[in-house]
Amino acid sequence: MARKQQEKSQQTKHELMAAANELFGRKGYMETTVAEITKHAGYAKGSFYRHWVSKDKLFLEIVEDKLTSYRNSRDDRLERAETLEEVMHIIWDFLENIVSDRNWAKVFLEFTVYAARIPELREDLSLSQYRLSEDVFADLVRGYIETDYPPEKIGAFNTVLFEGFMVQSALETGIVNFKDIREAAVTLALTNGLKKA
Structure with a gap:
């Protein structure tokens, strides 16, 4: 029973x-x-x-479920990656999956702005299961960097470029497309992370 x-x-x-x-x-x-x-x-x-005690907690659980699903797909591919370029494309495929759910991307951005004003929610949202973390991105590329360029910078640039794109996309300016952002992130990582031939 x-x-x-x-x-x-x-x-x-x-x-x-x-x-x-x-x-x-x-x-x-x-x-x-x-x-x-x-x-x-x-x-x-x-x-x-x-x-749930609130709509906020429900939303956080939905975010966690969605990101877990996206990450599982990404992690399967990362196990087979051999180069920094492959890893960067896997990261950006992962981010593109998030963007492709257009309504969800806007709602997540809306919630992020809302949560920024509420200390408890802001703290919850900063936990790794609820966000895209520059530290995680840094860890993903760390073993593939051939120079002394800090992987944390690559991780931070990925996050900044993606989050900036999310805002631009939500505003529907159409000035920059996802392909441009992806290309900029990959180029920056390869230019700074690989030894020159």
């Missing part, structure tokens, strides 16, 4: 997360309410609060 209840609880949680994900993508984070999420999923508000 307990197992069936646990399975039902997991099913409810999954359906609430799916409803929230859809509504966040359509309406944005701030405009979506807990009441709308529960109604869309076909549950009472109490079902929501059995799983």
